[in-house]
Amino acid sequence: MVSEMLTKLWNNGVLQLGVWETIYMTVLSTLFSYVIGLPLGVVLFVTAKDGIRPIPWLNRILGVIVNVFRSMPFIILMVAMLPVAKFIVGTSLGNKAMIVTLVIAAAPYVARMVESSLKEVSAGVIEAAQAMGSSTFQIIRKVLIPEAKPSLITGCVISMVTILGYSAMAGTIGGTGLGQIAITYGYQRSNQDIIWICILLIIVIVQVIQEVGTRIGRKTDRRIH
Numbered sequence: 772m773v774s775e776m777l778t779k780l781w782n783n784g785v786l787q788l789g790v791w792e793t794i795y796m797t798v799l800s801t802l803f804s805y806v807i808g809l810p811l812g813v814v815l816f817v818t819a820k821d822g823i824r825p826i827p828w829l830n831r832i833l834g835v836i837v838n839v840f841r842s843m844p845f846i847i848l849m850v851a852m853l854p855v856a857k858f859i860v861g862t863s864l865g866n867k868a869m870i871v872t873l874v875i876a877a878a879p880y881v882a883r884m885v886e887s888s889l890k891e892v893s894a895g896v897i898e899a900a901q902a903m904g905s906s907t908f909q910i911i912r913k914v915l916i917p918e919a920k921p922s923l924i925t926g927c928v929i930s931m932v933t934i935l936g937y938s939a940m941a942g943t944i945g946g947t948g949l950g951q952i953a954i955t956y957g958y959q960r961s962n963q964d965i966i967w968i969c970i971l972l973i974i975v976i977v978q979v980i981q982e983v984g985t986r987i988g989r990k991t992d993r994r995i996h
Contacts, residue, residue, distance in 0.1 A: 812885025
């Protein structure tokens with residue numbers, strides 16, 4: 772039987788709001804993570820030892836910074852970054868603060884995903900562009916990004932699903948959404964129905980993200996046309 776608390780949450784719109792807040796945090800955090808992570812990933816690729824414009828010292832410094840943030844468990848990183856969130860948005864509670872911590876945690880992950888996608892671009896295509904006298908920026912804009920687009924989209928889907936998982940954990944330190952509902956109304960009140968309905972709703976969101984991302988990726992992949 773469906774618990775009385777679950778019915779009450781549904782009728783009061785709490786679960787529907789939780790779904791919206793989860794999607795809102797995930798999409799916005801992914802967007803800002805790519806604003807930081809995409810250029811960072813491009814720089815990591817371009818400045819690598821065998822990159823278009825090798826700059827070993829810069830690549831090494833950026834690589835260390837990215838690896839440090841990626842190696843930290845997310846829940847610990849979130850707590851550590853709360854003062855940063857408070858400095859940026861004026862509070863360490865609520866979705867605004869959680870989005871800041873999500874972006875800080877996800878941007879290094881996105882950078883590595885972007886770098887990995889760019890490495891899949893054929894060296895011959897890059898060499899051909901260089902032979903025609905293209906500048907580094909032109910190669911990035913007209914060769915690397917377009918050629919790596921299907922892989923970049925796949926990476927974006929993976930990143931978004933990862934950030935969705937992070938957003939659920941954010942409920943433990945003041946975030947809202949399905950994670951907070953599962954913890955507050957489910958775990959703390961020993962109500963398994965609420966925990967499982969939150970899990971089910973998160974699974975549905977993940978499947979929608981995967982399906983939409985897969986379709987977009989197929990449309991942009993020149994190899995299957």
